[in-house]
Amino acid sequence: MKSKGARSFYLIPYYIWIALFVIAPIALVVYYSFFDLQGNLTLENYQNFFSSVYLRLTLSSFWYAFLVTFFSILIAYPTAYWLTKTKHKQLWLLLIIIPSWINLLLKTYAFIGIFGLYGPANKFLAAIGIGEQQILFTDFSFIFVSVYIFIPFMILPIFNSLDKLNPALMDASRDLGASSWMTFRKVIFPLTINGVKSGVQAVFIPALSLFVITRLIAGNKVITLGTAIEQQFLVTQNWGMGSTIAVFLILFMIIIMMLTGQREKGGSANGKTK
Amino acid sequence: MDTSIIRFENVSQIYDGAGPVLNDVSFELEKGKFYTLLGPSGCGKTTILRLIAGFITPTKGDVYIEGKKVNNIPANERQVNTVFQDYALFPHLNVFENVAFGLRIKKLKKAEVERRVKEALEFVNLKGYENREISEMSGGQRQRVAIARAIVNDPEVILLDEPLSALDLKLRTEMQYELRELQQRLGKTFIFVTHDQEEALAMSDEIFVMKAGEIQQSGTPMDIYDEPINRFVADFIGESNIVAGEMIEDYRVRFANKEFECVDQGLNPNEQVEIVIRPEDLEITSVSQGKMAVTVDTQLFRGVHFEISTIDEVGNEWLVHSTKKAEVGSLIGLDFDPEAIHVMRLNESEEAFDARLESYGAEADEK
Ligand SMILES: Nc1ncnc2c1ncn2[C@@H]1O[C@H](COP(=O)(O)OP(=O)(O)O)[C@@H](O)[C@H]1O
Ligand SMILES: [Mg+2]
Numbered sequence: 156m157k158s159k160g161a162r163s164f165y166l167i168p169y170y171i172w173i174a175l176f177v178i179a180p181i182a183l184v185v186y187y188s189f190f191d192l193q194g195n196l197t198l199e200n201y202q203n204f205f206s207s208v209y210l211r212l213t214l215s216s217f218w219y220a221f222l223v224t225f226f227s228i229l230i231a232y233p234t235a236y237w238l239t240k241t242k243h244k245q246l247w248l249l250l251i252i253i254p255s256w257i258n259l260l261l262k263t264y265a266f267i268g269i270f271g272l273y274g275p276a277n278k279f280l281a282a283i284g285i286g287e288q289q290i291l292f293t294d295f296s297f298i299f300v301s302v303y304i305f306i307p308f309m310i311l312p313i314f315n316s317l318d319k320l321n322p323a324l325m326d327a328s329r330d331l332g333a334s335s336w337m338t339f340r341k342v343i344f345p346l347t348i349n350g351v352k353s354g355v356q357a358v359f360i361p362a363l364s365l366f367v368i369t370r371l372i373a374g375n376k377v378i379t380l381g382t383a384i385e386q387q388f389l390v391t392q393n394w395g396m397g398s399t400i401a402v403f404l405i406l407f408m409i410i411i412m413m414l415t416g417q418r419e420k421g422g423s424a425n426g427k428t429k
Numbered sequence: 430m431d432t433s434i435i436r437f438e439n440v441s442q443i444y445d446g447a448g449p450v451l452n453d454v455s456f457e458l459e460k461g462k463f464y465t466l467l468g469p470s471g472c473g474k475t476t477i478l479r480l481i482a483g484f485i486t487p488t489k490g491d492v493y494i495e496g497k498k499v500n501n502i503p504a505n506e507r508q509v510n511t512v513f514q515d516y517a518l519f520p521h522l523n524v525f526e527n528v529a530f531g532l533r534i535k536k537l538k539k540a541e542v543e544r545r546v547k548e549a550l551e552f553v554n555l556k557g558y559e560n561r562e563i564s565e566m567s568g569g570q571r572q573r574v575a576i577a578r579a580i581v582n583d584p585e586v587i588l589l590d591e592p593l594s595a596l597d598l599k600l601r602t603e604m605q606y607e608l609r610e611l612q613q614r615l616g617k618t619f620i621f622v623t624h625d626q627e628e629a630l631a632m633s634d635e636i637f638v639m640k641a642g643e644i645q646q647s648g649t650p651m652d653i654y655d656e657p658i659n660r661f662v663a664d665f666i667g668e669s670n671i672v673a674g675e676m677i678e679d680y681r682v683r684f685a686n687k688e689f690e691c692v693d694q695g696l697n698p699n700e701q702v703e704i705v706i707r708p709e710d711l712e713i714t715s716v717s718q719g720k721m722a723v724t725v726d727t728q729l730f731r732g733v734h735f736e737i738s739t740i741d742e743v744g745n746e747w748l749v750h751s752t753k754k755a756e757v758g759s760l761i762g763l764d765f766d767p768e769a770i771h772v773m774r775l776n777e778s779e780e781a782f783d784a785r786l787e788s789y790g791a792e793a794d795e796k
Contacts, residue, residue: 332531333534
């Protein structure tokens with residue numbers, strides 16, 4: 156009895172935190188989404204969201220988030236696989252993780268320098284005879300920098316799931332006649348899919364609401380839900396519409412979380428049963 | 430017809446940095462037999478299996494399967510299947526799909542896959558378990574799934590890496606019978622790894638006793654038990670009394686301060702040797718009738734027999750397995766046949782040892 160009371164006592168800071176910083180903001184966002192610019196209660200914002208402008212924006216936001224996630228997986232999976240095979244894997248892992256501790260803005264500014272007209276990237280292109288290119292403010296630079304920013308969050312969960320994989324399973328697969336590719340497809344990938352899903356959650360969801368990179372690297376040529384919210388609040392001062400977009404963003408996040416939710420199918424290493 | 434299925438020629442395996450894990454190992458295995466690699470943990474048994482399966486390539490020497498050199502043939506192209514030490518069943522697939530894995534890789538027709546998986550599961554007494562998840566199977570059942578997954582591919586050779594070590598004693602004994610019977614029904618070559626000498630003796634057609642990356646002795650269980658080549662083998666295979674001795678001349682050996690008649694010959698006069706006598710070959714009798722007088726030190730009742738530890742006049746310990754009881758502290762006589770004395774030369778190679786045994790046989794035939 157006593158211990159139960161003590162436990163709920165220690166939980167109080169947690170509940171306060173959740174109430175103040177999770178529930179209250181969401182409630183406020185939902186509340187504001189029902190008001191127009193003049194402060195009248197209305198459903199107009201929701202109607203507007205389904206207009207072609209916002210639908211196209213949502214679609215484009217999803218498309219870019221998809222591209223960023225896709226290229227992240229493409230690079231992260233082989234990297235993580237290679238990491239599990241190297242000798243000093245913890246050291247290598249640390250080297251990959253460290254950049255993620257550096258402020259996002261700082262890294263983004265660095266890329267402005269690198270990709271700028273007089274930056275090293277263009278110097279290199281000129282040197283190999285391709286000539287100077289407009290790299291900044293293109294889809295390429297946006298995807299490139301986003302992937303760079305997000306990649307540690309994709310590598311880490313994939314690395315963890317690969318590292319936990321029993322190597323005897325790969326031997327078993329080879330033993331039963333599977334080529335390397337078949338072994339990857341039928342054993343390694345299915346057993347590390349949970350790591351990939353965690354990575355997708357960590358990349359796709361934030362990528363939906365990117366706005367620093369869209370502005371600085373893509374020169375606002377790429378507009379995501381994040382950019383739209385920022386514009387509504389800070390430029391148009393239309394808090395109602397901004398909140399409505401935020402409500403949808405939250406909805407999308409919940410849906411993605413559900414889609415990438417981890418289903419235990421006896422697949423866990425600890426052999427847990429349902 | 431060529432009956433050889435696997436051949437190792439001077440195979441050495443060296444992992445980076447460390448000393449050799451296998452040191453110049455050569456042997457040849459025949460089709461359709463039950464072979465056992467026996468040796469203490471870390472002696473290189475698994476390494477031999479991995480070389481046969483194709484997970485590693487030998488640092489030196491060659492591996493042949495059915496007369497073909499396979500050093501550079503990858504595991505997935507070898508007609509060999511493995512039952513792994515921890516079974517290595519795929520946790521994301523159910524029992525049926527685990528067993529079907531190899532057949533699906535070969536892209537067999539659906540009906541064919543179904544038929545063969547069912548057959549293999551029936552073979553290992555797991556009919557009706559097709560749709561179970563691996564996590565819902567007990568240790569013994571997982572082991573059977575692993576065996577079914579190997580035999581379903583109809584390989585020429587099945588490698589089994591300590592498959593019974595995780596099971597409790599009763600299940601283990603049961604599985605020993607089943608595995609042996611399975612091998613006889615299939616008629617395939619089994620290479621079985623264990624560190625349990627009783628298991629090896631019970632199951633094998635032929636045993637390879639290994640120590641530190643080298644094969645010490647190979648032969649039938651009876652051969653190895655009765656004629657161990659050296660102290661290590663004698664000690665590892667069953668309990669034995671090993672004492673220092675001296676060969677006086679052919680058929681006469683001296684140990685425990687006495688001379689005895691024996692069946693060994695062809696050694697140098699006065700050569701220093703080691704003598705092995707198995708505990709069950711020693712018989713308790715009166716001091717006057719015995720060949721050796723010993724004092725009873727301790728006595729344990731083991732169910733089928735008494736395990737009696739005795740000490741002779743020069744301080745050698747003699748372990749006796751006897752159905753008769755003895756009095757602790759009393760002086761008793763030990764009797765044994767000349768055939769019970771097994772003489773081991775120090776540092777004898779397996780070839781020389783075999784040749785020597787061979788000559789005894791010829792001698793006996795002449796008589
Ligand atoms: N991949 C490896 N790298 C380095 N040493 C290894 C490797 N695999 C096995 N060994 C070493 O080789 C020796 C023999 O191993 P193993 O064949 O597994 O022995 P056993 O199966 O008889 O217990 C051990 O000392 C082990 O530490
Ligand atoms: Mg082993």
